[in-house]
Amino acid sequence: MTSLFDETEAAPLSAPTKTPAVQKKSAPAEPLPADSDPFGAKAAAAAVPPEKARERMAELEAEIERWSYEYYVLDAPSVPDAEYDRAWNELEALEARFPKLKSPTSPTLRVGGAVREGFRKVSHKIPMLSIHTETDFSSEGAKAFDERVRHDLGLTESDPPVEYDCELKFDGLALSLRYESGVFVSAATRGDGSVGEDVTENVRTIRSIPLKLSGKYPQVLEVRGECIMHKKDFEALNARQESEGEKLFANPRNAAAGSLRQLDSSITARRTLHFYAYSLGECSEHFADTQSAVLDRFESLGFPVAKMRRVVHGAEALAQFHEDVLRMRGDLPFEIDGVVYKVNSLELEAELGFIAREPRWACAHKYPPEEALTQVLGIDVQVGRTGRLTPVARLAPVYVGGVTVSNATLHNEDHVTEELDLRVGDTVVVRRAGDVIPEILRVVKERRPKDAVPFRMPQVCPVCGSAVIRDEEEKDMRCTGGLFCPAQMKLSIVHFASRRAMGIDGLGEKIVEMLVDEKLVETPADIFSLKAEDLTAPIQATVGTPKPVKRMGPKAAENLLASIEKAKSTTLARFIYALGCRHVGEATALALANHFGTLDALEGAEVDALLTVPDVGEVIAESIHAFFREPHNRTVIEALIHAGVHWPAVEKRSAESLVAGKTFVLTGTLPTLTRDEAKDLLTAQGARVSGSVSRRTDYVVAGTEAGSKLAKAEELGIRVIGEEELKKLLAGTPL
Ligand SMILES: NC(=O)c1ccc[n+]([C@@H]2O[C@H](COP(=O)([O-])OP(=O)(O)OC[C@H]3O[C@@H](n4cnc5c(N)ncnc54)[C@H](O)[C@@H]3O)[C@@H](O)[C@H]2O)c1
Numbered sequence: 047m048t049s050l051f052d053e054t055e056a057a058p059l060s061a062p063t064k065t066p067a068v069q070k071k072s073a074p075a076e077p078l079p080a081d082s083d084p085f086g087a088k089a090a091a092a093a094v095p096p097e098k099a100r101e102r103m104a105e106l107e108a109e110i111e112r113w114s115y116e117y118y119v120l121d122a123p124s125v126p127d128a129e130y131d132r133a134w135n136e137l138e139a140l141e142a143r144f145p146k147l148k149s150p151t152s153p154t155l156r157v158g159g160a161v162r163e164g165f166r167k168v169s170h171k172i173p174m175l176s177i178h179t180e181t182d183f184s185s186e187g188a189k190a191f192d193e194r195v196r197h198d199l200g201l202t203e204s205d206p207p208v209e210y211d212c213e214l215k216f217d218g219l220a221l222s223l224r225y226e227s228g229v230f231v232s233a234a235t236r237g238d239g240s241v242g243e244d245v246t247e248n249v250r251t252i253r254s255i256p257l258k259l260s261g262k263y264p265q266v267l268e269v270r271g272e273c274i275m276h277k278k279d280f281e282a283l284n285a286r287q288e289s290e291g292e293k294l295f296a297n298p299r300n301a302a303a304g305s306l307r308q309l310d311s312s313i314t315a316r317r318t319l320h321f322y323a324y325s326l327g328e329c330s331e332h333f334a335d336t337q338s339a340v341l342d343r344f345e346s347l348g349f350p351v352a353k354m355r356r357v358v359h360g361a362e363a364l365a366q367f368h369e370d371v372l373r374m375r376g377d378l379p380f381e382i383d384g385v386v387y388k389v390n391s392l393e394l395e396a397e398l399g400f401i402a403r404e405p406r407w408a409c410a411h412k413y414p415p416e417e418a419l420t421q422v423l424g425i426d427v428q429v430g431r432t433g434r435l436t437p438v439a440r441l442a443p444v445y446v447g448g449v450t451v452s453n454a455t456l457h458n459e460d461h462v463t464e465e466l467d468l469r470v471g472d473t474v475v476v477r478r479a480g481d482v483i484p485e486i487l488r489v490v491k492e493r494r495p496k497d498a499v500p501f502r503m504p505q506v507c508p509v510c511g512s513a514v515i516r517d518e519e520e521k522d523m524r525c526t527g528g529l530f531c532p533a534q535m536k537l538s539i540v541h542f543a544s545r546r547a548m549g550i551d552g553l554g555e556k557i558v559e560m561l562v563d564e565k566l567v568e569t570p571a572d573i574f575s576l577k578a579e580d581l582t583a584p585i586q587a588t589v590g591t592p593k594p595v596k597r598m599g600p601k602a603a604e605n606l607l608a609s610i611e612k613a614k615s616t617t618l619a620r621f622i623y624a625l626g627c628r629h630v631g632e633a634t635a636l637a638l639a640n641h642f643g644t645l646d647a648l649e650g651a652e653v654d655a656l657l658t659v660p661d662v663g664e665v666i667a668e669s670i671h672a673f674f675r676e677p678h679n680r681t682v683i684e685a686l687i688h689a690g691v692h693w694p695a696v697e698k699r700s701a702e703s704l705v706a707g708k709t710f711v712l713t714g715t716l717p718t719l720t721r722d723e724a725k726d727l728l729t730a731q732g733a734r735v736s737g738s739v740s741r742r743t744d745y746v747v748a749g750t751e752a753g754s755k756l757a758k759a760e761e762l763g764i765r766v767i768g769e770e771e772l773k774k775l776l777a778g779t780p781l
Pocket residue numbers: 113114116117118123124125126127128130131157158175176177179213214215216217218219220221236271272324325386410
C-alpha cells in the first residue's frame with residue numbers, strides 16, 4: 047500500500063496501458079502495437095487505393111520536405127520526430143508497393159538537410175551518410191538487422207555469429223573534424239552528406255575537442271562524431287532564453303544544432319556543447335582493423351568517446367545491449383534516441399558497402415518515441431487527497447514512451463490557460479519519458495479547430511460540491527469541504543485522529559483506510575458512533591478473495607473504542623487543529639483558540655477579525671474563513687459536538703501572550719514535543735528561540751539528557767521549566 051502521505055497527489059490517472067500485441071485493422075483510431083508498425087504507417091500505406099497512391103506520395107514528399115527544412119536548416123521542427131518518422135515510413139512503404147511511382151527526388155534517397163546561407167560550403171571526400179533505422183522497437187529489430195547482415199555476407203546457419211560494435215545513438219548533429227599534422231584545421235556539418243557547412247570557428251569553442259593531438263597520429267585524420275548539448279545545459283539555456291524573451295528550443299538536439307550553426311561564433315562560445323567521436327572519415331594511413339579499435343584509438347588521441355559501448359556476437363547480444371541501455375537511458379547526461387549496431391570488422395564493412403543513403407553494415411535501433419502528437423478530447427478535473435483540484439487532459443490514445451497514453455496531468459489552471467494556452471480540441475505534443483507521468487509540452491496552434499473551447503476551472507468541487515478556493519501562493523484550487531469531501535476523507539481522518547490532534551490511539555492509516563473503504567466512516571463525526579460489531583465484522587468478501595478477513599480482533603476493537611471515548615474530552619486548540627483546515631497548524635490553532643475563546647466566535651469571524659490574530663496572514667485568514675463558510679463542514683462540526691466532543695472553556699485573555707517578546711532556550715528531549723514543534727509554538731506567539739544560554743535568556747526549557755545548557759542556566763540563575771509548564775505558558779496560564 048502506498049502511504050496516504052505520499053507527496054504525489056492521488057491523481058488517479060489511469061495507468062498507461064501496454065499496447066495489445068494484435069492490431070485491430072478495422073479501427074484506425076485505435077492505439078497501434080509496438081511491433082514492426084508502431085505508428086500504423088505501414089497499415090496506412092497498405093490502405094491507400096492504387097488510384098490515390100500518386101497523390102498520397104506527393105503529399106507525403108511535400109510534408110517531409112517541409113519538415114526536413116524546418117529541422118535541418120532552421121533547427122526548429124514544428125512536429126515531433128515520431129510524426130516525421132510516421133510519414134517517412136508510410137512513404138517508404140508506398141514506394142515499395144508502387145516502385146514505378148517512386149520519385150527520383152524522393153526524400154528517402156537523400157541525406158538530411160542543405161547548407162544554410164552564410165556558411166562556406168565544404169565537400170566531404172568520404173560522404174557522411176544516414177543510418178538505416180529498424181522500425182521494430184522490440185528485440186525483433188536486432189534480429190532483423192543481424193539476419194540482413196548474414197544474408198548479405200552469404201553466411202549460413204553453420205557459420206559463427208557476426209561480431210558487432212554496439213554504441214549509443216546520440217541525438218545531436220553529425221560533425222566531421224579534420225586534423226592535419228595533428229592540428230585541428232577544420233570542422234564541417236553533415237549537410238546533405240556530400241556538402242556540409244564550414245563551422246570551424248564555432249567548433250573551436252567546444253572545450254572537449256582537442257585542438258592538438260597527442261601520441262602517434264596520421265598525417266591527415268577526419269574524426270566524425272556527434273555534437274550534442276547535455277540535458278542540464280539545455281534547461282539552463284532555455285531558462286536564459288525565456289528570461290531574455292528569446293525563442294525557446296524544442297529539445298537538446300535543436301539547441302545543439304542552433305548553437306553550432308551560428309554565423310557569430312561568440313554566440314556558440316556562450317553555449318555549452320559537447321562532442322563524442324564515433325567514426326573515421328578520411329585518413330592518410332591504416333588506422334585500425336575494427337570499429338571498436340577505431341574508438342579505442344580516438345580515445346587515446348584525446349577525443350571523448352562514450353563509455354557505454356560493447357563488442358558482442360550475434361542478435362541476442364545486440365538486443366541485450368538495446369535493453370541495457372534503455373534501463374540507464376534516464377541517467378545519461380544527454381539524450382539518445384536509440385543505439386547503433388555496426389559490423390565490427392572494417393574489412394567486412396567494406397565488403398557490405400552502401401545502398402543509396404545508408405551503409406549496409408550499420409543500423410539504428412531506436413527506442414519508442416517519447417514525444418507524439420495527439421488531440422485533446424476533454425479536460426477533466428480530479429480531486430486529490432489533500433483537496434487539490436488537478437485538471438487532467440483526456441487524449442485521443444497515442445503511442446508514446448512505449449505505451450499507449452490516454453491522459454496527461456495539467457498541474458493547475460494557470461498552466462492550462464496561460465502557460466500552455468490549451469483548449470479542448472487542440473492538437474498537442476505529448477511527452478512521456480521513462481516512468482514519468484505523461485505531460486503536454488505544447489499546443490500546435492496551427493491545428494486549432496475554430497470551435498476549440500477555452501478551459502475554466504469549476505467553482506465547486508467535482509466530487510463533493512463544496513466551494514473551491516484558489517490558493518494564490520500555490521496557484522492551486524482547493525476543495526474547502528475538508529470534513530466532508532470523500533476524495534479527502536482518508537487523509538482528513540488520519541489527521542483528525544493523530545496524536546497531536548484528537549489523539550485517538552489505534553486509529554492509524556491502515557484502519558482508516560479500511561473504515562473508509564467499508565463505508566463505516568464517511569466523516570470524522572462517524573468515528574464516534576462506531577460499535578464493536580462494526581469493527582469486528584468480516585470484511586465484505588470481494589470476488590477472488592478466498593476467505594473473509596476480520597476487520598479487527600475483539601481486543602483491538604475494544605481498545606480503539608476506549609480511546610475514541612477518551613478523545614471526546616479535548617481542548618479547543620486541539621479541536622481546531624484536528625479539523626484540518628488548510629494552513630492551520632498547531633501553533634495557529636492555539637492562537638485562534640486563545641484569541642476567539644469559543645468555537646462560535648471563530649466560526650463567525652470575518653477575514654478582518656482573523657487577520658488580527660498573531661501570525662495569521664492573508665492566505666491563512668482566507669482559508670479559515672472559507673472553511674467555516676462551507677455548510678458541509680459546519681454540519682460535520684455540529685455532528686461532532688452532538689456526539690459528545692467537548693472542551694473546557696478557554697479563559698479569554700487579551701491578545702498579549704505570556705511568551706511574546708521573551709527569549710527561550712530549548713535543551714534535551716521533551717516528553718511529547720519535538721524541538722521543532724516547541725520552537726514553532728513559541729515563535730507563533732512572538733517568542734524568540736535562541737541556541738545558547740545568556741543573561742538575556744528568560745526561560746530554559748529542559749527535557750531529559752539536557753547537558754551544558756542546563757548547567758549554564760543554573761549558573762546564571764535562569765528559570766528552568768519543563769514541557770508541562772511550557773504548555774501552560776503557551777495556553778496563557780501564568781506559572
Ligand atoms: N521533427 C522533424 O520535423 C524532423 C525532421 C527531419 C528529421 N527528423 C528526425 O531525424 C531523423 C533522421 O535523421 P538522419 O537522417 O540524420 O538519421 P538519423 O539521425 O536517424 O541517423 C543518422 C545519424 O545518427 C547520428 N549518430 C548518433 N550516434 C551515432 C553513432 N554512434 N554512430 C553513427 N552515427 C550516429 C549521426 O549524426 C548520423 O548522421 C528522423 O528519424 C527524425 O526522427 C525529424
